[in-house]
Amino acid sequence: MDHRTTLPRRTLRALAATAAALLLSMAAAPAGAGSDSIDSDLMQSLEDHQKDLASNLGLADARAATANADELLRGLREVQAWYEARPALVEGVELSRKAVEHATRVRQQIGRGDLGGAAASATDLGRSCKACHTVFKKDS
Numbered sequence: 365m366d367h368r369t370t371l372p373r374r375t376l377r378a379l380a381a382t383a384a385a386l387l388l389s390m391a392a393a394p395a396g397a398g399s400d401s402i403d404s405d406l407m408q409s410l411e412d413h414q415k416d417l418a419s420n421l422g423l424a425d426a427r428a429a430t431a432n433a434d435e436l437l438r439g440l441r442e443v444q445a446w447y448e449a450r451p452a453l454v455e456g457v458e459l460s461r462k463a464v465e466h467a468t469r470v471r472q473q474i475g476r477g478d479l480g481g482a483a484a485s486a487t488d489l490g491r492s493c494k495a496c497h498t499v500f501k502k503d504s
C-alpha cells in the first residue's frame with residue numbers, strides 16, 4: 365500500500381525541483397545576458413564632454429569646463445540610474461556611483477577655481493570610465 369504512494373510523490377518532488385530550477389534560470393537571464401544594453405548615444409556624449417573638459421581645463425576656460433562637467437554629471441547620473449535599476453549588476457552600480465563621485469568633485473573644484481585639481485579629478489574620472497568598460501563593454 366505504502367509503496368504505491370512513494371513513487372508518485374518522489375516524481376512530483378523531482379518535477380517541482382526541475383520547475384524551480386527552470387524558473388530560477390529564467391529569472392537570472394535578463395540581467396546577466398545584456399539583452400538590453402546601455403544607450404550608446406549617451407556614452408558617445410560622455411566621451412565628447414570628457415574630451416572637451418580636458419581641453420577646456422587646459423585652456424583655463426572655466427565657463428566651458430563647467431558646462432562639460434554639468435553634462436558629464438547629468439549623463440553619469442543616468443548611467444547610475446540604469447545600473448541601479450538592475451541591482452544584479454552589482455559592480456555596475458558601484459562603478460557608476462564612483463564615476464558620479466569623480467564628476468561631482470570635478471564640478472566642485474572648477475567651482476572654487478581649482479582647475480589643476482579639477483584636471484587631476486578628470487583623469488580619475490577617465491579611469492573610472494575605463495574600469496566600467498573593462499567589466500561591461502564587450503568590445504573594449
Ligand code: HEC
Pocket residue numbers: 401402403404405407408410411412414436443447456457459460463489490492493494496497500501502
Ligand atoms: C558603470 C559603467 C560605465 C561607466 C561609468 C561608463 N561607461 Fe561607457 N560604456 C559602458 C557600457 C556597458 C558600454 C557598452 C554599451 C553598448 O552595449 O554599446 C559603454 C560604451 C561606451 C562608449 C562606446 C559607445 C558606442 O558608440 O558604442 C563610449 C565612447 C563610452 N562608453 C564612453 C564613456 C565615458 C567617456 C565614460 C566616463 C565619463 C563612460 N563611458 C563611463 C559602461 C560605462
